[in-house]
Amino acid sequence: MTYAAAGVDIDAGDEVVDRIKPVLRRTHGPRVMGRHGAFAAMFRLDYNESLFKRNYTDPVLVACTDGVGTKVMLAIEMGRLDTIGIDCVAMNVNDLIVQGAEPLFFLDYLGLSKVDPADTASIIESVAKGCEIAGCALIGGECAEMPDIYKPGDFDVAGFAVGVVELARATDPTRMEPGDLILGLASSGVHSNGYTLVRKIIEAKGLDLGTRYKALESDRTLGELLLEPTRIYAKPIVSLLRGYRVKKVVTGMAHITGGGLPGNLNRALTDDLDAVIDRDSWTVPPLFRFLQKHGKVAPDEMDRVFNMGVGYCLVVRPSFADAVTKKLEKAGETVFRMGEIVEGTGVVRYR
């Protein structure tokens, strides 16, 4: 018996490595160190000692891991593997920046049935694309062939992001006050949460991924709209926070993922504050209304599962809300003034 006959093809893995090399390199800056035969990736924290020391006297590393859930199934069904990695990066770096961190580097783990060099490279290239958008380096990854776990064509992708924040500038929930305003940034679609429910609705109602439904108010198909990559908020948020190093006008942030607005914005609140959201402050995109109607999903359940059009929230000092809005709009974001912080019990309420 040989290892190849048992289902593990080392040559195919080598071909993937050759294919992705130039794409990885595009995400690398002078802080990424390549070493002959390295067993692990190396990232120079203090690549320019004076610069680093000026910026950080008490650096805190911020780290998280996440996957993209069953959005992978949608990508597999549509045979589109060139954006799912962007989702994977987004799910992680959008969490990192909530703490006030700047993303530094990223690693990905890909579990699959069999390495098809073109498909596998396509997935990893989309991870690299996400890293470029987020401004972090893709410094490592693992591609595991596990035909006994994954069905042919299936895969799972998980990511791991590390960032850094100066301790005194890390998001501090205790600074939030009644009267602070809540700004929402538009999502690009369903992002990467709720796809198990999405796929059940599609299956139960016999919806077709390839159809341009009129109710979607778009020239794109249902499948294309659902596969739209998760928006990455890293660069605009990092740039905004850099501009307010001293004033610290941002008193809280939230990445709206599973749990929706009520299940994520609450994480930015202390026990004595509520976030009051004005439902009229933004328009729920047609895609969510379409899913709600076909799935006969209760409004509360929609709020708890989907981002409903708002992918990221900031809580800011009221006198800076206009300036922050302008900066974010200039960076390409669509900003909604969604409500305000009031005394309460740590929950998100609608009015």
Place this chain on the structure above:
Amino acid sequence: MTYAAAGVDIDAGDEVVDRIKPVLRRTHGPRVMGRHGAFAAMFRLDYNESLFKRNYTDPVLVACTDGVGTKVMLAIEMGRLDTIGIDCVAMNVNDLIVQGAEPLFFLDYLGLSKVDPADTASIIESVAKGCEIAGCALIGGECAEMPDIYKPGDFDVAGFAVGVVELARATDPTRMEPGDLILGLASSGVHSNGYTLVRKIIEAKGLDLGTRYKALESDRTLGELLLEPTRIYAKPIVSLLRGYRVKKVVTGMAHITGGGLPGNLNRALTDDLDAVIDRDSWTVPPLFRFLQKHGKVAPDEMDRVFNMGVGYCLVVRPSFADAVTKKLEKAGETVFRMGEIVEGTGVVRYR
């Protein structure tokens, strides 16, 4: 339709979090920062500024990701989920330390069909156990319920490790010289590579995981021997390197994983050096001979797939080989003097 009916149970996830909390906390030191509602984990790099500054003038972060391959299938088949996380930590931190790094923290990603709170907590607790052995903090993780990807009872686990090394003390392959000696550290078994082949052999030959085969020369069953967790070399190696900060007597290291000794020790070599291994310098454990015999696996293939009893290698200056051996033995390792470095072409040869 609701999210729970679609297959995602948020309450079960919360129960897992409650169960693992105390175990996670055991891996935390003063550098791990808990924050209310944190979206990402925070690890204070400079928790004691004077200490940090004394140790690091040019810190390099070292990071890697790895899973445990199809060893998960064996754990599933045997219904033993309380050690597989140790393997996951081992696969990562053993790679980190090759670069001379000290492991700082770890995160895990668990993809599965459905969260059974007891089983899921058991897996994560075994990750925490591995982190304790390795001396790093388990600061985060993700547990993804994906019933469309994973069959009931199946799962995949991936880990991400971050460490730090002072640039001037990072492993530097160019320092290796002809005459340097190769030390091997005994493995605890098959570790976490080659299980796809192992399982094919078991299936093809109708071997029984519950049997105590005489040829195994052990009072443990075949399954127990195969599931033995991967040895974690982090603490002995970190301690050894700390003791030789100035002398730098270790000129190269290798974690022996897929590819075996010839496919991993070569990664420590520059193009003009060979590693010459004396086959008589250690005894291949009965488990490997048993697999080779039943699978009729060619000797070369065995060398390329399995660690054959040696899980980690160090290359050291000859005059320090005795001292290094003594230190590692004192730390509980079994050390083999396996051969030496000679002029060559960057390959591993046997004699």
